[in-house]
Amino acid sequence: MKYVFLGSLICLLCLSLVAWVIRPAALQEGKTALVWVCDDNPVRREQVDLFNQLNPDLHLLLDPNNADMQKVIVQSIAGVGPDLFSSYDGIQLSAYVNSGIAWDVTEKLAQSGIDVENDLWRAADPTFIYEGRVYGFPANVAVNAIWFNKDIFDDNKIPYPEGELTWEQLIDLAGKLTIFEKDGRIRHFGLLFDFAWVQQFIKLWGADIYTRDGARCTLDSPEAIAAVQFMHDLIYKYKVAPSPVQESAMATQGGWGTGVITWFGGSRGAMAMGGRWWLCLLRKYEKLRLGAFAVPHGPARKYLSYGKSVLVNKFSPRRDQAFRFLTYMFDKPYNDLVNHQADALAPVKKYCYTQEYLHDPEYPQEDFNAVWRDVMNYGEPEWVSPYVSGSVVYRILTIQLDQVKADQKSAEEAMKAAARLINEEILKNLEQNPSLRESYRKLPGKEKR
Amino acid sequence: MRIRKGNRDTREFFTALGFLMPNFLGFAVFGAGPVLFSLVVSFSNWNLQHTVPFRWTVLDNYIMMMKDKAFWMYFFNTVYFMLGMPVAIAGSLLLAILLSQKLRGVIVYRTLFYLPCITSGVALMILWKALYNPDFGPINTIMNWALAKLGINHLLILLGGKAVSAPQWLLSTKNLLAMSVEEIKMTLGQWGLGARDALIFMGIWVAIGGNNMILYIAALSNVPQELYEAAEIDGAGKWAIFKNVTWPQLAPTTFFIVVMSFIGGLQGGFEQARVMTGGGPAGTTTTLTYYIYVKAFEEFQIGYASAMSWILFMIIFAVTLVNWKFGARELNY
Numbered sequence A: 001m002k003y004v005f006l007g008s009l010i011c012l013l014c015l016s017l018v019a020w021v022i023r024p025a026a027l028q029e030g031k032t033a034l035v036w037v038c039d040d041n042p043v044r045r046e047q048v049d050l051f052n053q054l055n056p057d058l059h060l061l062l063d064p065n066n067a068d069m070q071k072v073i074v075q076s077i078a079g080v081g082p083d084l085f086s087s088y089d090g091i092q093l094s095a096y097v098n099s100g101i102a103w104d105v106t107e108k109l110a111q112s113g114i115d116v117e118n119d120l121w122r123a124a125d126p127t128f129i130y131e132g133r134v135y136g137f138p139a140n141v142a143v144n145a146i147w148f149n150k151d152i153f154d155d156n157k158i159p160y161p162e163g164e165l166t167w168e169q170l171i172d173l174a175g176k177l178t179i180f181e182k183d184g185r186i187r188h189f190g191l192l193f194d195f196a197w198v199q200q201f202i203k204l205w206g207a208d209i210y211t212r213d214g215a216r217c218t219l220d221s222p223e224a225i226a227a228v229q230f231m232h233d234l235i236y237k238y239k240v241a242p243s244p245v246q247e248s249a250m251a252t253q254g255g256w257g258t259g260v261i262t263w264f265g266g267s268r269g270a271m272a273m274g275g276r277w278w279l280c281l282l283r284k285y286e287k288l289r290l291g292a293f294a295v296p297h298g299p300a301r302k303y304l305s306y307g308k309s310v311l312v313n314k315f316s317p318r319r320d321q322a323f324r325f326l327t328y329m330f331d332k333p334y335n336d337l338v339n340h341q342a343d344a345l346a347p348v349k350k351y352c353y354t355q356e357y358l359h360d361p362e363y364p365q366e367d368f369n370a371v372w373r374d375v376m377n378y379g380e381p382e383w384v385s386p387y388v389s390g391s392v393v394y395r396i397l398t399i400q401l402d403q404v405k406a407d408q409k410s411a412e413e414a415m416k417a418a419a420r421l422i423n424e425e426i427l428k429n430l431e432q433n434p435s436l437r438e439s440y441r442k443l444p445g446k447e448k449r
Numbered sequence B: 001m002r003i004r005k006g007n008r009d010t011r012e013f014f015t016a017l018g019f020l021m022p023n024f025l026g027f028a029v030f031g032a033g034p035v036l037f038s039l040v041v042s043f044s045n046w047n048l049q050h051t052v053p054f055r056w057t058v059l060d061n062y063i064m065m066m067k068d069k070a071f072w073m074y075f076f077n078t079v080y081f082m083l084g085m086p087v088a089i090a091g092s093l094l095l096a097i098l099l100s101q102k103l104r105g106v107i108v109y110r111t112l113f114y115l116p117c118i119t120s121g122v123a124l125m126i127l128w129k130a131l132y133n134p135d136f137g138p139i140n141t142i143m144n145w146a147l148a149k150l151g152i153n154h155l156l157i158l159l160g161g162k163a164v165s166a167p168q169w170l171l172s173t174k175n176l177l178a179m180s181v182e183e184i185k186m187t188l189g190q191w192g193l194g195a196r197d198a199l200i201f202m203g204i205w206v207a208i209g210g211n212n213m214i215l216y217i218a219a220l221s222n223v224p225q226e227l228y229e230a231a232e233i234d235g236a237g238k239w240a241i242f243k244n245v246t247w248p249q250l251a252p253t254t255f256f257i258v259v260m261s262f263i264g265g266l267q268g269g270f271e272q273a274r275v276m277t278g279g280g281p282a283g284t285t286t287t288l289t290y291y292i293y294v295k296a297f298e299e300f301q302i303g304y305a306s307a308m309s310w311i312l313f314m315i316i317f318a319v320t321l322v323n324w325k326f327g328a329r330e331l332n333y
Helices: A002-021 A042-054 A067-078 A090-098 A106-111 A150-155 A167-176 A199-204 A221-238 A242-252 A260-265 A276-282 A319-328 A330-341 A369-376 A390-405 A411-432 A435-443 B003-041 B058-066 B069-099 B106-118 B119-130 B138-148 B152-158 B195-207 B211-221 B225-233 B238-267 B268-279 B288-300 B302-332
Strands: A032-037 A056-061 A084-087 A136-149 A186-192 A268-277 A290-293 A303-312 A380-381
Touching: A042 A056, A042 A319, A042 A330, A084 A090, A084 A369, A090 A303, A090 A411, A136 A150, A136 A276, A136 A319, A136 A369, A150 A330, A167 A186, A167 A199, A167 A221, A186 A242, A186 A260, A186 B302, A199 A221, A199 A276, A199 A303, A221 A390, A242 A330, A260 A268, A260 A276, A268 A276, A290 A369, A303 A319, A330 B003, A390 A411, A390 B288, A411 A435, B058 B302, B069 B106, B069 B195, B069 B211, B069 B288, B106 B211, B119 B195, B119 B268, B138 B152, B152 B302, B195 B211, B195 B268, B211 B238, B225 B238, B238 B302, B268 B288, B288 B302
Parallel strands: A032 A056, A032 A084, A186 A268, A303 A380
Antiparallel strands: A084 A303, A136 A268, A136 A290, A136 A303
16 A cells, blocks of 8 residues: 555656646746736737737736636635736626726826727727726727628629628528528528627617616517517528527537537538627638628618727736736737737727728738728617616526527517516616615606606 | 543543544535525625625515516426436436346446446536437437338328427427426427426436446345345245335335435536526526526625525425435335
């Protein structure tokens, strides 16, 4: 037995030696280490490297393992949180602000000469502006357009779409490009889109999830119902987009929730609705020849725009140094890098109006960059209601949309049920939260229930 | 030198305490402490969002829970998933009997059947997701082949019925009890095989060759051989021997397995929901534990989630008590 223990000890010593040899390099003296929790990918690492290069006294580290919102909040409250963290939507921002960990940088940004109102695209506003106060800076912004696969168009001898299309024209085109093999397997669908992006269609149809003051859910409006009905029709009436079963057949793993980008990259769709940031992945499909055009607009020329922001931890002892990351994101090198990486669009408007953005010398075949920038001018972000938790709304909406997508419930029934349940949640919150009730009471009467 | 008894007792007491303290402190800080804390919190509206002012709500969370349709729906889902329990237990017993025979390479068989228990749960779930793929999964491929080759659909149509197709498994809200999606009521249109049943089948597969099988094998090896010999001398057949000798001798083990299965079943479903279905489609695979997680860590309603945890504990406790009261009565060994 003693040899077993001795062997184990030697083994552990060897492993410790290996760990010691491969340990990360120690921080150079005089440098301050900062931690940013964010999703990890090569694009992000390049952004971090550039920051470190431009700020020799700082050393920013990426921590992808603690990026969950719950972890960020709990760790920050406990005093061991990151210096910087990302906010992906209004739901997250409201949680960060309401838990008291997001640092209000309204005045500091203004003092740095940053005009949040005029210098930036509005797309990421819900991810860093809350009740008129600024809590961070957008890392990138996005809006969706229609990607198309040139090879599939060529194979079917269909000319590339040009200019603005109507939905009728797009459906007709998608119908011609939805092709099955002889054995019934799908070769490619005409149009791929993610059903969870319901807000996008709702915006196109001129509706919103809430009234402007956020006091009432309006998913039961005729426009919102028509938008969801249209999404359903793309699958079941026009049959140009995959049903859940067909999606599952295209997925490698099967099951609920798999990636539209991967299917498009794998030529399973002739067209797909997505953002410029898809390029980060699509560039890896070397033979893919791409084009893009604007999504046909519905009754309203409004597109859902979205983005991601970086926030500073209010409790960080290094928050002043962390703030420098926000000003870095305002400067040209970062914005040019984002545009070059195709990590959606740069947050500062003027850097999307350059020749480098339109025609990146490294990617000469990408002649479609103007599409996203032009659509961005019609972009409108989705704001969250202060009266109901975004996570609750998401849960309720998902249950209803799952049923519409599976053709088990009509769009009208589902949206009415969703609106009713969300409005019930709002009432429940008002009942339980006196400060919320007070703010609700002060609302001008028009949009209240 | 003689040590006085009192001093020795004191010294032994402190020595024992010294050995026990690390474990006890760990239990107090990381076990009992949080459990008691959650009980206290369940009487408050504690929310991680600081705009919700903290206040003691006494029984509000518990009353709200009684009115929360989602809570009952997900409790029903939890119970539904336990329907596979008797099959899993019976399967374990059958397998244990087979693996207790004097077979060549029986150790290899036992190891193979126990493999699901020592394999990563996530890996198994991904495997099952592929098996359940409606179009290309092996299960549906076989089912579709059988429907076509055996002329089942043809027969159904001849009999005036409708042709059937292979189920959509994880994508479908249908279920064998024809339960509605958002309410606890039966709807004929919901009858069929869907995500709930898919998870039950997977659970049975995992459970049959799992710990229950090992427990039964151990129990079978402990049945006194002379009982079998006596029964054989009395002319008992195989079924009579099983019924009158094996089964009564296995009663304590079966009782233990049933109690543990109830506890496990009521606490179960989290991994499957997290990895395979996200609780969908339409919430049909959301169980109480997953709902507690969502409420606590996605919606930040810690007070409400704590109250749900305590109700779940009380349900488990009550079920275990019932099991003890009625199950233990049947134990003669």
